[in-house]
Amino acid sequence: MKAVVLAAGEGARMGPFTASEPKVMIPVGNKPILEYAVEALVENGIHDLVLVVGYRRERIQSHFEDGGRFGAHIEYAAQGKQLGTMHAVWEARAQLRGPFLVVNGSNLVDAQAVRDLLDAGEGPAVLIAESEAPEKYGVVSVSGQYVEKIVEKPRQPEGNLVNTGMYALDASALPVAESLINEGHYDLPSLVHALAAKARVRAVRTKGTWLDALYPWDLLKLNAHVLNEVGDLQSGTIEKDVTLRGKVTVGDGSRIRSGTYVLGPAVIGKGCEIGPNVVVYPSTSIGDNVKVQAFGVVSNSILMDDVILGPHSTLSNSVLASGVRVASNLMASSARADAQIEGEWHVVDPLGALVGEDTEIRDGVAIEPGSVVGARCRIGPLARVRGNVPSGTNVM
């Protein structure tokens, strides 16, 4: 069986984290979100994957190549305009024969979720899961074990079972998709409705993992989830008087300097320099080539590749994108915060700072909880940052 993995979207609501990367390539637990879906499929014996790519497709292709490194064979289909999920599957039509699965590459799914869908048997199916925020998804009404209807983002949800965006379909549905597209329908739920009108579409409930990152702070939730599975393989150099508690992975060529205290789960990538005297609390992911200098305190945060966090910095419930450089004494602590993304306000508890790639932060900067700093900003010494700072801004 094949699987179509949808990975074309930009993820505009991910704020500054999609400046160079498509949403599916944002790392959690030091791996792109998409890699978890690929692994879940391969683990279920699905090796032939079609990745539908669009925004910054090269980033995906450079990482996954032909799939050999992941035990998969990957082909790519280009979606020029990201019109919708059915349109994305339609763009992969040349590579589809017989039954196939559809997986949303920007969701964190595990092998159990894939298995539940595979075990549902023949015929079309939609994987559904319980959600705490059904109003943000397609709410699925089920009768027996079949889909009755899917209502997109209802104000008053009639239940908490939502569409996970994972489907079992067959190439025979493609002509139906084509006619729907010609009528201006581009999303898979409309295909499900059309199929359900003729035959029955199974609603398969999963107890497996299905987590969605709608907003940047959701990355911390995904990160904490995947870090529960982290191993404790330590390579590199761990100096004397370093304490590693719980599951802590340290990559090749990294050096953890004296007096550093790491409480797992935590993952530290390759070629990092941590310490001396740094404290890392759970659940923290530190990418490759990252420097956390003396007396830093980092908790429940994501530091992507090539970040430099200068001495005496405090960071909690925060995300620093690749290449962020902090001179020293950053104060980015967290609290219940109001954060604004794409003009909408959200209350997040707790939240620290969200900082986009290659932003340079000089000495002694304080970032208030919930602030979103764009990519390639320059924040001058002793500045106090509140609210949203658009990409490329110089803050004096």
Place this chain on the structure above:
Amino acid sequence: MCGIVGYAGHRKALPILLDSLKRLEYRGYDSAGVAIVDGSVQIAKDKGFIANLEAVVPDLTGSVGIAHTRWATHGPPSKENAHPFHDCTEKLALAHNGIIENFSDLRDELKARGHTFRSQTDTEVIVHLVEESYKGDLAAAVRAALARVVGTYAILAVHADEPDTVVAARNFSPLVVGLGAEENFIASDVPALLKHTDRVLYVMDREIVALTASSVTITDLEGRPVAREPQRISWTLEDAERGGFEHFMLKEIFEQPQAIHNTLLGRMTEVDANGFFREGFRSVKLVACGTSYHAALVGKYILEEVTRIPATVELASEYRYGPVPAELPLVILISQSGETADTLGAAREARGRGCKTLGITNVVGSSLTRETDRTMYTRAGLEIGVAATKTFTAQVVALYLVAIRMGLERATLPPEEANRLRDELRALPRHVQSVLNQADAIEEVARAYAGARDMFFLGRGINYPVAMEGALKMKEISYIHAEAYAGGELKHGPLALLTPETPAVAVAVRDRNFGKMMGNVGEVNARGSPILGIGTEGDKDLAKFVDHVLWVPKVPDVLYPVPVSVLLQLLAYHAALKRGCPIDKPRNLAKTVTVE
């Protein structure tokens, strides 16, 4: 990355295995080996290319065998550490991909029981464990051995007492069976099988496969049979390897953030070069050919800027037959493949003269590593496109690292300056990414210039060799005649060639030469030639004096060659694409020049 293949059938196994190994060649390796059941179990292996192995392997006629390409993890690349391995009885041969985590405990235990280890690899413990468990059933012996092993593996084994069978096992490392007619294949990856069959069975974790010409039996680690449906492969080899990109060159251009990242990884703190640079030379000579020569030219500026030690550059073919001055410089030899004939000759010549030598190469265990005192590896991964892209920028990055080490050891670079430069280097993959993010804008400009017959590339200082590399890329893949000049040289002749039909590309970034470069832009402008300016983001002046402008991010002066080169690669690529040129295989050119 290791590759592994096995065959059980009616044809001669050796040529099939070697050919299949070559299909996995593009993933990179440092040694190769093969074991054939031919009455007894015969092993042939060697360090280096599969071609080296072909040269040493005797003509084995058996129709069952296994083969392996190795990428060193435990133990350096060498003939002894190449797979497959014999057990003590030499009846068993086994090859392995993956890493055995508890190998040192197991090795001590096996040594205590009298086993002889012939390599430094982790794999050999499995060989002896299988040997101990073997009681006439190879699959059962492999199963028993694996019960003791912690780690990742794809294993292939053959035994003289079961001459028809190849046994395989998998945990995490990929393994796939190819089904033929009265013959069966097994490999770590589908490309190794595609020439022979498109029907495959994927082996899952913790499964054992017994393969003969007429049967494939899959069992789990408890020995229970597993049913598996064959699948049909519907794709071709070439498509697979390009991973969704239209050309290898484009794939490799876009791999540069990762290649640079890998070249830097783990070496930022490597300040102790054991004093290699501390003494024994007063100047440096960089020697190379082709694109590596351009990296060497950039290297001259880097070394002189960072270390203040005088540096000169020579073409390998000129150096090796040139005069022998009295002074003995440190000679740095640069070759992507490590097999370039002239560069190897130059390395021998430099040693003969009594110079200290340092090689910079992308291929582990290549000849250059044997011809020089020290080797620094670029970790760009295999490059297939004939036009060098990611290996060029990785060479430049390696030269930054060499310069930092040399400056620290010679105390000509203060440690805090070294730290600052390292932090800037850390950001380099990001800067390259930001150039790649403008691929659409670069394509649009390239299309506008693709009709030119001649082009000029201008740069000053460290960006002069970058202009030369830009011109070389343009020549070799788009077939546009392109010449590079140092800005100051224009008035000494080349101005006579400028017309409205000869576009010029001016590298006019905001470094210390910006003012002078703008003067040259004015000179070109006055002749009516269309000008593409390469400027620094945020520059408000450049756009007023040029017809097109493309941007690179602001970096310290010495780092501009990397983002500017990437931009010029994309420019050449899109010009060639527009002109319909065979980008990955330009006429008359070979990837590795092993002739003089």
